[in-house]
Amino acid sequence: MKAITQASYGGPQVLELADIPTPQLKDDEVLIRVRNSSINAGDDVLMKGDPYLVRAVFGLTRPRVKVRGRDTAGEVATVGAAVTRFEVGDEVYCESSTGSFAEFTRVPEKFVARKPNSLTMEQAGCVPLAAVTALQGLRKVGKVQPGQQVLIIGASGGVGSYAVQIAKALGATVTGVCSSAKVAFVRSLGADAVIDYSTESVGTHHGEFDVIFDIAGVDDLHGLRSALKSDGILVLAGGKGGKWLGPMRRSSGAVLAATFRRQKAKILAASRNSADLEFLTELFDAGSVTPYVDSAYPLNDVPAAFEKFESGQVRGKIAIKI
Numbered sequence: 001m002k003a004i005t006q007a008s009y010g011g012p013q014v015l016e017l018a019d020i021p022t023p024q025l026k027d028d029e030v031l032i033r034v035r036n037s038s039i040n041a042g043d044d045v046l047m048k049g050d051p052y053l054v055r056a057v058f059g060l061t062r063p064r065v066k067v068r069g070r071d072t073a074g075e076v077a078t079v080g081a082a083v084t085r086f087e088v089g090d091e092v093y094c095e096s097s098t099g100s101f102a103e104f105t106r107v108p109e110k111f112v113a114r115k116p117n118s119l120t121m122e123q124a125g126c127v128p129l130a131a132v133t134a135l136q137g138l139r140k141v142g143k144v145q146p147g148q149q150v151l152i153i154g155a156s157g158g159v160g161s162y163a164v165q166i167a168k169a170l171g172a173t174v175t176g177v178c179s180s181a182k183v184a185f186v187r188s189l190g191a192d193a194v195i196d197y198s199t200e201s202v203g204t205h206h207g208e209f210d211v212i213f214d215i216a217g218v219d220d221l222h223g224l225r226s227a228l229k230s231d232g233i234l235v236l237a238g239g240k241g242g243k244w245l246g247p248m249r250r251s252s253g254a255v256l257a258a259t260f261r262r263q264k265a266k267i268l269a270a271s272r273n274s275a276d277l278e279f280l281t282e283l284f285d286a287g288s289v290t291p292y293v294d295s296a297y298p299l300n301d302v303p304a305a306f307e308k309f310e311s312g313q314v315r316g317k318i319a320i321k322i
């Protein structure tokens, strides 16, 4: 099968379109004929091996999993002997840990959900990682309740474009933070207010927010604490951070600093989960949340898709058509 693989860490130029064997199924797995995927920040991190901490976990000189991509939307091609919930031909979506910029990928049944009827394959391929991250950050970690004031920093990106819509669907009043060029986009997602970070600092909004979902990971932590209510929750999802540890140093510093306060700081470590995908399916089918596809690239143009991702020009998600 055709797949985008890499034999070393680096920029998009290390990616190659290769012919590799179709994956061998385990009993509890389904083989999916991948139709669509998308670019996530995590794919970029693994491609580059940046920060170095990633190399300690995923492979010292090159990633152990050679095929990039996690988001998966497609049809079930084969089922393992122990699979009970799916049949050949079912349209599904999920996250793959063995690579989805490929014609086929294998995924344990427990991580797979049916594709929402209301979404195209292209939209469904842009959902799993970013939307589940947004849902878990807001609902499981941030414990967002109806009527709360929620601030989303990084509202225009992959995770953020879902977070704005999901927080609204959970009944919150939402303020999004983004760059000047994307203010109209974040409003179009349903944000009640937008902060343009080039002209206004979050820290000037004293004690306004019950939950701050920090996806961008660049703001001064003192300012974020000042914008939180006295019993508010800061959810730390990401950011670039330093060359060795990435965002870990800033995030763990925030958690330590909150130890003796009523304000809480919590690190989000999102994990794939079919129950969360099924909850999202209800939101998509009800029309409460819509994936926003900025642009689409074919499999052989994945390096160009990464260049676009790194350009800072993207609104929402970049789709990959297999």
Ligand SMILES: NC(=O)c1ccc[n+]([C@@H]2O[C@H](COP(=O)([O-])OP(=O)(O)OC[C@H]3O[C@@H](n4cnc5c(N)ncnc54)[C@H](OP(=O)(O)O)[C@@H]3O)[C@@H](O)[C@H]2O)c1
Pocket: 039, 040, 041, 042, 129, 130, 133, 153, 154, 155, 156, 157, 158, 159, 160, 177, 178, 179, 180, 182, 197, 215, 216, 217, 218, 236, 237, 238, 239, 240, 268, 269, 270, 271, 312, 313, 314, 316
């Ligand atoms: N913890 C977890 O489990 C988990 C899971 C998934 C992703 N993540 C992390 O979440 C982050 C975002 O991922 P993504 O796929 O959504 O990436 P993305 O699509 O590139 O989005 C990045 C966002 O950051 C915003 N941003 C950049 N500089 C900013 C600033 N100074 N102030 C406010 N916002 C700023 C961008 O807004 P503008 O373009 O408007 O500048 C953009 O909306 C990554 O660091 C990723 O590693 C964490």
